[in-house]
Amino acid sequence: MINKSQKSTRLFGTNGIRGIPNMDLTPEFCSRVGKAIGTVFKTRDIAMGKDTRVSGEMIWSAVESGILSTGVNVTDLGILPTPALQYYCKVHSVYGVIITASHNPPKFNGIKCIDKDGTELQREREEEIEFIVEQGEFMKADVKNMGQRTFYPLAVNDYIEGIKKIITPENVKKAEFRVAIDTGNGAAFRSSPELLTELNCKVVTLNANPDGNFTSRNSEPKPENLGDLIALMKTGKFDLGVAHDGDADRCVFVDENGNFIDGDRSLALIVKYFTSRGSKVVTPVSSSDVIEDVCNKNGAVLVKTRVGAPIVSRTMIKEKALVGGEENGGIIYGRHQYCRDGAMAMALVLDLMAREKKKISALLSDLPAYAMYKTSTELTEDWNQVRKRIIDRAGAEEIDFTDGLKLYLREGWVLARPSGTEPIMRIFAQSKTVEKARELAEFIIKIASP
Incomplete structure (x- = not known):
């Protein structure tokens, strides 16, 4: 363990080390990270995977080289969704490394570490890696004990079979759903269409080819980036539309x-x-009140956390929660694994539609309606100064300090929190209408300005 009094430069953000290849993520730096990973994990094998980004091979090779130099073997799983690598780590009880920048533009890439239970690595272990990177105290294997690479080409197949064990495939197969899926040229280009086919769905794919430049659309699955999928769904020929982000740990629906x-x-x-009744659900304070309302109606217990999938996952494990997730399409289903999993979310929705024999619009129709608005603004001052100004001037009826400031106002609430990866303040607002939610967000941004 590192000496806690010795603080190192922070490298890991909310979801791994992110940066621009050959600027932030140079081969030399990535190799040091690989050597630090091998040194800290002190294990026999580490599984590695990547998404489709064009810089993935360079970063992979540098990280792998560092790991092998410490005498640790690498199991190459190839291109696959992040949750597929996490499933492999969980089943085989090995550490993992995924080269991905998730939904970020193609000029970015990243290095994310996975624990032996398939969850994202805890912050304490990331700090150990950061310390070793900075100090340069790496393990060095002699020639006879260098790490070796092996290939395992069946990780995606195992992942698909794991998902099918959680749902009732026979019900879904009988329904013969018509599904349009946009994999966004990302890591799920093979896995999600293959899962749908095995569930006897009639599938039309969009952007289901590996293109690391994300030529067809931005990898963030927002409505403004899903015009082709939305237009296809408006033809009335499909039961469900599905879209993933770049590494397919998230899933959104049309x-x-x-x-x-x-x-x-x-x-x-x-x-x-x-x-x-009695089930536990975990979600961040950024999620809308619809989840709390549903929990109250079911008699389920809702646990709210700070923003971040790793935080939600760890809290789910601690609380033995069944369901968790974020407002961005990141759903975690505890019976499968404690991480965001886009294909698992897709399978659950299809299973539900088959079981209830209803369209998804009908299933959603009786959920309480809340309007959300999300934005961000540049953070040019110390957060503590901005925080004090907001508290003094917002006139909030109540403030939740779980993560940043969640201000309960007369016509809704606003969550303002500093980003963990950029010099910006993120804003989440909820009200009765999108227009009013936007007004609340802009009100907080205005009083936060110097």
Whole structure:
């Protein structure tokens, strides 16, 4: 363990080390990270995977070289979704490294570490890696004990089979759903269409080719980036539209009429139909009140956390929660694994539609309606100064300090929090209408300005 009094430069953000290849993520730096990973994990084998980004091979090679130099073997899983690598780590009880920048533009890439239970690495272990990177005290294997690379080409197949064990495939197969899926040229280009085919769905794919430049659309699955999928769904020929981000740990849906479904509502749908009295649900304070309303109706216990998938996952494990997730389409289903999993979320929704024999729009129709607005603004001052100004001037009826400031105002609430990866303040607002939520967000941004 590192000496806690010796603080190193922070490298890991909310979801791994992110940066621009050959600027931030140079071969030399990535090799040091690889050597630090091998030194800290002190294990026989580490599994590695990557998404489709064009810089992935360079970064992979540098990280792998560093790991091998410490005498640790690497199991090459190839291109696959992050949750597929996490499933492999969980089943085989090995550490993992995934080369991905998730939904970020193609000029970025990243290095994310996975624990032996398939969850994202705890912050304390990331600090150990950061310390070793800075100090340069790496393990060095002699020639006879250098790490070796082996290939395992069946990780995606194992992952698909693991998902099928959680749902009732026979029900989904009988329904013969028509599904349009946009994998965004990312890591799920093979896995999600293959899972749908094995579930006897009639599948039309969009952007289901590996293109690390994300030529067809931005990898963030927001409505403004999903015009082709939404237009296809408006033809009325499909039961469900599905879209992933770059590494497919998230999944968003479009209903049979071409309406985009907010991530809060898809999470609330899973909570409604897959929990019962006494079940525990975990979500960040940024999620809308629809999840709390559904929990109250089901008699489920809602636990709120700071923003961040690793925080939600760890809290789910601690609380033995069944369902968790974020408002961005990141759904975690505890019976499968404690991480965001886009394909698992897709399978759960299809299973639900088959079981209830209803369209997704009908399943969503009786959920409470809240309007959310999300934005961000540049943070040019110390957060503590901005925080004090907001507290003094916002006139909040109540303030939740779980993560940043969640201000309960007369016409809704606003969450303002500093980003963990950029010099910006992120804003989440909820009200009765999108227009009013936007007004609340702009009100907080205005009083936060110097």
